[in-house]
């Protein structure tokens with residue numbers, strides 16, 4: 001099947017909204033606040049923003065250029081540009097599959113929590129300890145989290161099955177604005193809580209004593225994960241951009257929306273945490289234990305917690321859609337199968353991995369390596385190894401291997417719009433990003 005009749009996103013805003021849909025996800029609302037909480041709050045935020053600007057945006061631009069130029073799935077894209085670099089394309093389809101393994105599990109939790117909130121089940125639970133017990137009972141339950149993982153995968157499948165325009169584009173155009181509205185409402189509500197300003201201060205007053213070498217890698221890994229870098233998502237989505245999409249504007253807008261959402265999520269969560277005097281360093285369970293306990297102390301607790309978990313479901317869904325699409329586009333175009341069959345193959349693979357990851361937290365405790373559960377391993381390997389490695393090689397590929405004119409051509413839409421800041425971008429892609437990444441990496445494995 002040749003790729004001549006590829007879909008393109010229609011509306012003007014679509015490129016931004018759809019890509020922001022991929023970028024904005026559990027990474028922003030679940031992961032960012034707890035990682036920031038564990039790494040000193042504002043100091044982390046600052047290093048995070050620098051990572052986004054210096055490394056995130058340039059690499060995002062490079063991936064956009066690769067995708068739109070080749071109009072192919074991630075593997076096909078690298079192969080078209082240089083067959084020797086096809087391996088980078090394969091990394092871009094293996095990583096999303098591994099991410100799906102744990103991402104779908106957490107997405108499933110958000111859905112279960114949303115349903116519990118709607119049915120009012122949480123009203124019987126009171127203290128944070130009771131919530132913690134509920135959360136661990138739930139994640140270790142042999143079948144419920146697995147069931148929700150399957151349901152969430154099927155929901156993702158449903159959107160993918162509707163196609164690029166009717167499924168992906170249309171759903172993002174509805175879900176992204178809704179997500180922003182919910183987030184702003186929740187942020188205002190949180191700031192008005194008694195003691196809420198403590199939380200805001202925690203997020204905006206840097207304490208550099210908490211910053212260590214590993215903070216930089218964590219910030220970089222978080223920035224890459226949050227911007228969906230190194231996973232073929234940006235390449236695949238850009239392959240659906242129109243010829244005249246301004247990729248520089250798109251990248252800047254997506255990075256801004258993504259960072260804004262992470263900060264807003266912090267503003268939702270930290271004031272709430274401080275207002276009831278819980279430690280902000282609670283880790284991954286922050287959103288599932290601390291927050292419901294806090295909501296419960298408020299009037300209309302059911303409404304707030306339903307809205308909050310709906311927010312998480314939407315954020316997760318627009319991201320799982322993008323991960324699924326990378327894989328579906330790959331199977332469809334490279335294995336020459338129909339889109340429908342391809343989507344089912346991907347869904348089946350995701351379900352198997354998701355169930356294994358989910359069970360590794362409870363019934364299948366033996367599914368671990370070196371004491372780390374399969375679930376945590378998927379998270380660690382992708383965020384700390386595969387994504388930064390992919391980012392590094394994308395820089396080398398675009399900065400050193402491809403023709404010098406490749407990036408300027410894509411940035412200017414073949415000379416139809418002005419080329420701005422190119423010397424800076426070139427410097428970042430060729431030298432600054434790869435060297436910084438190398439330093440951070442070597443530092444973390446203890447070489448320097």
Ligand code: PHE
Pocket residue numbers: 022023024025026027028099225226227228229231233319320322323
């Ligand atoms: N960026 C998404 C988030 O922040 C996760 C994701 C990573 C989605 C990579 C697609 C690709 O949650």
